Amino acid sequence: xxxxxxxxxxGGTGRMGQWxxxxxxxxxxxxxxxxxxxxxxxxxxxxxxxxxxxxVPISVTIDTIKEIGPYVRKEALLMDFxxxxxxxxxxxxxYSKAEVIGAHPLFGPGxxxxxxxxxVLCPARGEEWLPWVKDIFAxxxxxxxxxxxxxxxxxxxxxLTHFLFITFGATAADLSLLPETLLRYSTPNFRxxxxxxxxxTTQNPEIYASIQFDNPFYQEKVLPMFLKHxxxxxxxxxxxxxxxxxxxxxxxxxxxxx
Amino acid sequence: xxxxxxxxxxGGTGRMGQWxxxxxxxxxxxxxxxxxxxxxxxxxxxxxxxxxxxxVPISVTIDTIKEIGPYVRKEALLMDFxxxxxxxxxxxxxYSKAEVIGAHPLFGPGxxxxxxxxxVLCPARGEEWLPWVKDIFAxxxxxxxxxxxxxxxxxxxxxLTHFLFITFGATAADLSLLPETLLRYSTPNFRxxxxxxxxxTTQNPEIYASIQFDNPFYQEKVLPMFLKHxxxxxxxxxxxxxxxxxxxxxxxxxxxxx
Numbered sequence: 223x224x225x226x227x228x229x230x231x232x233g234g235t236g237r238m239g240q241w242x243x244x245x246x247x248x249x250x251x252x253x254x255x256x257x258x259x260x261x262x263x264x265x266x267x268x269x270x271x272x273x274x275x276x277x278v279p280i281s282v283t284i285d286t287i288k289e290i291g292p293y294v295r296k297e298a299l300l301m302d303f304x305x306x307x308x309x310x311x312x313x314x315x316x317y318s319k320a321e322v323i324g325a326h327p328l329f330g331p332g333x334x335x336x337x338x339x340x341x342v343l344c345p346a347r348g349e350e351w352l353p354w355v356k357d358i359f360a361x362x363x364x365x366x367x368x369x370x371x372x373x374x375x376x377x378x379x380x381x382l383t384h385f386l387f388i389t390f391g392a393t394a395a396d397l398s399l400l401p402e403t404l405l406r407y408s409t410p411n412f413r414x415x416x417x418x419x420x421x422x423t424t425q426n427p428e429i430y431a432s433i434q435f436d437n438p439f440y441q442e443k444v445l446p447m448f449l450k451h452x453x454x455x456x457x458x459x460x461x462x463x464x465x466x467x468x469x470x471x472x473x474x475x476x477x478x479x480x
Numbered sequence: 481x482x483x484x485x486x487x488x489x490x491g492g493t494g495r496m497g498q499w500x501x502x503x504x505x506x507x508x509x510x511x512x513x514x515x516x517x518x519x520x521x522x523x524x525x526x527x528x529x530x531x532x533x534x535x536v537p538i539s540v541t542i543d544t545i546k547e548i549g550p551y552v553r554k555e556a557l558l559m560d561f562x563x564x565x566x567x568x569x570x571x572x573x574x575y576s577k578a579e580v581i582g583a584h585p586l587f588g589p590g591x592x593x594x595x596x597x598x599x600v601l602c603p604a605r606g607e608e609w610l611p612w613v614k615d616i617f618a619x620x621x622x623x624x625x626x627x628x629x630x631x632x633x634x635x636x637x638x639x640l641t642h643f644l645f646i647t648f649g650a651t652a653a654d655l656s657l658l659p660e661t662l663l664r665y666s667t668p669n670f671r672x673x674x675x676x677x678x679x680x681t682t683q684n685p686e687i688y689a690s691i692q693f694d695n696p697f698y699q700e701k702v703l704p705m706f707l708k709h710x711x712x713x714x715x716x717x718x719x720x721x722x723x724x725x726x727x728x729x730x731x732x733x734x735x736x737x738x
Binding site for chain 1: 586587598600621623630632633634636637638640641642643644645646647648649650651652653654655657659661662664665666667668669670672673674675676677678679680681685686688689692693699702703705706707709710712713714716717718720722725726728729730731732733734735736737
């Protein structure tokens, strides 16, 4: 199994970068980091590291890949940790000659370890580095897929889920009800929803914006599909159409059964 | 403290009716029940019981109150267990001369006891029975409010929450992704949401229909407010307006802080 001497994290002073720096160092690896705050430049890091990981804000991911890609050695591995996979993987393939694996850790820097967490991997070029990647992340649940399927699934798992949380939260903020009042009267359903909305607001909004803005499958397919169901339920309510309501309810039932 | 000799539950063969029958019997009370399946009629029950509780499907609650109200004794207590309070409480005041307390147990018949559960009480006429009601439900967290405030809060805690779950579930059902696939790729946010949607489909859809159909505050204020925020976020996404997105995010933050 091919193993790196040196792992380089571009964006290594960010919260996710710091998390993975500590993670790799604990496993005994030599970790280089670069950011606007380090004297080591991203290009120098790209030249030196055997595994180069792009962990920068999503808005500058493609530009960063363009900038460093040509300097990543052919026998090295280039990875990114962005929440969307299609465009970053395309860019890594286009601007480098290295092996390419897109990755999406489905968790934030608040977790204590990989156990119980999911990492999605999109191997895109080469086969030499995959065994090491699988090995180093073995504590996580690894899902292997294509960038297209990843972005399709994330359109609902992340983008539509956040869309609901944000619009619900904005509505709650507009009503002159205090959160204390809402929680005093809360049902198990509301408590679960409200807890996640509260958690959302402790996260970096830039990632959430990108998940809404940069996924074509979400914008072209999932969101319009959701808006159609929403319009449909609105009409059912206005018409007090109990039969159509039962049908919609039944439809969900069938899809929730595993 | 005034105590009843006999408690009567109209709709006592339903799941909630059965739950409260067992609850009161465990406390040593004599409980009468009536339904379409009992030989005891609702009117006879209303004549005999010191506390009369209407626990019938919400679609027939008002008609049931009209039917039995005149037979409930003036010194008795008339209650209902419906998810909305304004119309049932108005009807109980209009069609009976008894003491009136509207109630909404914020849980389903699946729970083991009152501990950790919420019951909303809307005392509407008389003061003699309230001490006993508070005493008998003391294990629950009791919230005292007006029917209007109850329905206002439930417009968001129940109606809007369910609206999101149903439209999200219908969208998921339309995508050709299996629930197994979604769960394999799930984030903590998605898992929490999906668990509640799955739970929803095990409940009685009639109650959920009524929560959508019968709350004027929800239909006239909360739902339009939500649809406005939804249209707003949709436009923010189409325009890739990062600044407006951050503003919306910040607004939620302020409302989540307790």
